[in-house]
Amino acid sequence: MSEALMSTYARTDLAFERGEGPYLYTADGRRYLDFGSGIAVTALGHSHPHLVKAVQEQAGRLWHVSNLFRSPEQEKLAGRLVAHSFADKAFFCNSGAEANEGAVKIARKHFAAKGQPEKWRIITFEGCFHGRTLAMLAATNNQKYMDGFGEKVGGFDQVPFGDMAALKAAITPETAAIMIEPIQGEGGIRSVPTEMLRALRALCDERGLLLILDEIQTGMGRTGKLFAYEWAGVAPDIMSLAKGLGGGFPVGAVLATDAAAAGMAPGTHGTTFGGNILAMAAANAVLDVMLEPGFFDGVQKRASYFKQQLTMLADRFPDIIGEIRGQGFLMALKCQPANTAVAAALREEHVLGVLAGDNTVRLMPPLTIPEKDLAEGIHRIEAACLRLRGTAKAESAA
Numbered sequence: 001m002s003e004a005l006m007s008t009y010a011r012t013d014l015a016f017e018r019g020e021g022p023y024l025y026t027a028d029g030r031r032y033l034d035f036g037s038g039i040a041v042t043a044l045g046h047s048h049p050h051l052v053k054a055v056q057e058q059a060g061r062l063w064h065v066s067n068l069f070r071s072p073e074q075e076k077l078a079g080r081l082v083a084h085s086f087a088d089k090a091f092f093c094n095s096g097a098e099a100n101e102g103a104v105k106i107a108r109k110h111f112a113a114k115g116q117p118e119k120w121r122i123i124t125f126e127g128c129f130h131g132r133t134l135a136m137l138a139a140t141n142n143q144k145y146m147d148g149f150g151e152k153v154g155g156f157d158q159v160p161f162g163d164m165a166a167l168k169a170a171i172t173p174e175t176a177a178i179m180i181e182p183i184q185g186e187g188g189i190r191s192v193p194t195e196m197l198r199a200l201r202a203l204c205d206e207r208g209l210l211l212i213l214d215e216i217q218t219g220m221g222r223t224g225k226l227f228a229y230e231w232a233g234v235a236p237d238i239m240s241l242a243k244g245l246g247g248g249f250p251v252g253a254v255l256a257t258d259a260a261a262a263g264m265a266p267g268t269h270g271t272t273f274g275g276n277i278l279a280m281a282a283a284n285a286v287l288d289v290m291l292e293p294g295f296f297d298g299v300q301k302r303a304s305y306f307k308q309q310l311t312m313l314a315d316r317f318p319d320i321i322g323e324i325r326g327q328g329f330l331m332a333l334k335c336q337p338a339n340t341a342v343a344a345a346l347r348e349e350h351v352l353g354v355l356a357g358d359n360t361v362r363l364m365p366p367l368t369i370p371e372k373d374l375a376e377g378i379h380r381i382e383a384a385c386l387r388l389r390g391t392a393k394a395e396s397a398a
Contacts, residue, residue: 019046097131188358
């Protein structure tokens, strides 16, 4: 590990030289199945030819001009996202945390522009994760992330996950919006029930609040539809996107209705790099693939197979896997041993997963993964379970 890097990550001692489809390769030729997808980022797998071509061609023409000028590339991407969502407007940034910051600013400015500046507080839910900026740390309200960074940024109130009575009690005349992930990612792949999302939409309509959906991790096809909210048949007022939007290129977005974004006049928000031309080329290329007829039908079919196979493994190894969670290709193993031990056993079998809360390991293959590679992954997960079971027996005998 380089001493020149800040020690902000507990990095695994693995480095990759190249990737192809669902696989990553080390310099010495070892091949790993990437069921982490860069934390749900490389939605089309590694080195997808259409994505590579789009970025290479754009890089040869123009990289960056700033938001002081029109951007036909932004206009194209915004139009496509609006056409395939609830939204009327889009704003582009660089990351998920920035997108969530933008979503909060839009909600607060909405009420200020209506002459209600006192409505500025946002309600979030225990177990959420909305980013690492100071404001998003306050929204997340996890003490381990906030220690050492001074006084918590104000304006956020948190209630227990799934507790509608506590949510209603937390609403005050200062409440502007409710912010929630359709499936909590860092919180352990905890899905918000469809009836709860519908109840949140009805509650916001009844109380005159805005509904913000954080689809940083669930959006861009990860659950089997372009956006996770589509499964519930309700729409938010504001939604944040990132991760899979650029297929690996850094890009984020905030989508909103005309009404929600009415306060966002020139000068109210901005970014130097956000919406740069290379990012727009990448995101438009991702949409080219995802909007092809039948794409999500294929994702849903292969994701159903994956979940079925994982469930069968859980039945065979209840001492290793306590529960299968998630939807689409946003899955998790609720582990019986420490999730760090499970993730290590998976790496020994050349499968990459991602740790999450509630003692889980996330499994997030690229949306384009063929069924044969999913089957290979299941075989390797089975081998990891056998490895863990053998270790437990050896320790017990000792």
